[in-house]
Amino acid sequence: MKNRLTRRDFVIQAAITGASFSSLPAILAACGTGTATPSSKPSKLVVAAVQGNEDGPLKKVVGNYKSQTGIEVQVVEFPYADLFTKLVTTFQANDSSFDLCMMDDPWMPKFGTMGALQPLDSNFGFTRDSDIPTVVYDVGTWPPPHGPVPPSEQGKSPHLYGITIVGNVEMFMYRSDKSAAPASWDEVLSNAAKYNAASFYGYVIRGKATNPVSSDSLPILWSFGGNIFDDTWKVQLDSSDSITAVDFLTRKLKKYAEPGPENTDAADRSRLMAIGQAYQSTVWPGEITGIVEDPSVSQVKGKVAYIPIPQGPSGKGLGMMGNWLLGIPKGSKNGAAAADFIKWMLKTDNMRNYVAQGGIPIRNSILNDASLASANPYFKALAASFAAVPNWRPRTDQWGAVETSYGTAMNAAVAGQLTPQAAMQKAASEIRTVMKNAGYPS
């Protein structure tokens, strides 16, 4: 029994084995490849993208880039709600997982304030192109070149950090086989009343809490003269104009809306339009290309028209920017190659090919190209919306918290749980606290 282990020996060896397993991750990590070293011409660029109609065309054109340059572009998709969190996490860690990132334009203040992106103008020589609307460059610039600037960002020199690749601007759609285009929100209401019928809704409210209802209601709020902030960051949600706008949406239009509008999101709205059960609503270009004008699913192709947001009592019809931009994270070790890819995407010929794959362009020459109008019936309205200079959501790094308060209160108003006045007072109070705590004038 010379080789027999004693119990003491066995326990000691078991402890050593256990410790070995505990350190296994560290050992394997040390043996791993680690992060890539910088390279002038990488073999691959990794793009963090939003999953859906917004990144679908991008995925279709990256093959062309590889055939022309030899560089593979890997598009890594995340759902809308997760992409922002994933990017923040990546930026905070200065991680090099992504060479490019798609960003919804309201995220620019957060990323700009964090210093998370590489400047495209000073680092990579990007200049403004006269064929691309000025507002497209403005929305990718931080600090914002006009409008109120967050206190912490005042005095900093603006730089371009993102270029739009999805020219989303919120517009309006209606059944053009039934009526002429509404010129004002009053006409929207009268048409809603006129065409509302059993299983055919006069208006579709995208009323799901937070981002959906916020996006749906802000163009109405602005067109009625309301706002979230004034030019000095003073909260305006409980002003009479704002409350009138909310009352219009959540009481007057709601009479002709689909059942349960407080749970309706864009997918439900597009479906109702596509199956011919709705008359009108606001709309994003992504819904048009992916659903309403998709002949494989839509029963109303050719029966829907698209116009800029109708005018409100303020005399203006203000659409909302929802551009998706491409930026280069500071952690990327392939900044120059990533910038080359953005420049490639912006070339007119490449953008035409991108449009052929369902992409939403930003070049005026493409938006106003008559040969593309029949296949893309919303181009004219989109060009007009860009020309009218749509509003962007307030350029504050606190936008996430602001949208949560506003979108939650709006949802309660749509559901009928709060009166328009109570909802806006609640949202205004919460937002004042958030902004005050973040150092903004309250």
Place this chain on the structure above:
Amino acid sequence: MRSRQAAIAIRLILIVAGLGVAGFLYAFPLYWLIATSLKSKAELYQSITLFPRHPTLQPYYSVLFERGFWVLLKNSVLVCAATVLVTLAVGLVITYPITRLTVPPSLRVGVLNWALSLRFLPPVAVVVPYFAIVRTLQIYNQPIALIGIYSLFNLPFAIWMLKGFLAEIPLELEEAALVDGANRWTSFRRVLLPLAGPGLMAAATIVFTFAWSEFLFALILTATPNSQTFPVGVQGLVTQFEIIWNDMAAAGVIAMTVPLLLMVIGRRYMVAGLTFGVIREK
């Protein structure tokens, strides 16, 4: 006599009806999932139908190849298999001494209670510190990060199940091997392990299944398809403007099939694994 028979018949009918309703409630969502996975996008935009009008496997092709989920499927299998190996290995290292050697009862109870406490720990309490550790070790977005945390969280199951199995194997068998000249390692490998096979199989099946369906850590600790697991991909089918129901249903069927097959193969061991040692404390 007749009334008693009638009462029995009524009771039988009620039981069968109750079981039928329960069966329907259980099976219908599964049927709906499979039926939806066989519908085209165009069909989903038409009126809702109980049966697919034009059944198609396109959603499966879309999920696995067009969306590239087969890579995530491969990652899931890799991560879960590695988790099973690590968990069982560590589980055996911990369980063997407390079941086969003379250790103070307080140590045995302490180890078992510690293992149990791990299971009661809500994952959300660990996610932030673990994320920090992962970043420090530079294993963010690598499968090893998931294998580590999955092994930790599944260790209690393995310990408690293996404890029951090992305790059932007579000590005399090992002692006979030792008397015949085998050392402790040989007797463990040649005598104990083969006898503990069913227990290991049961523990492996459960650990694999739990790791397979984990979502929170997979979402936070991964960034690209290099390490993302299948559940992370599935949730991406709810997009901002569209819920891709048929693809999501196809992904659900695929996600369900792997652990289901494993359960079918290992169900005999699992029942034993879940009941062994629950009556008797050795």
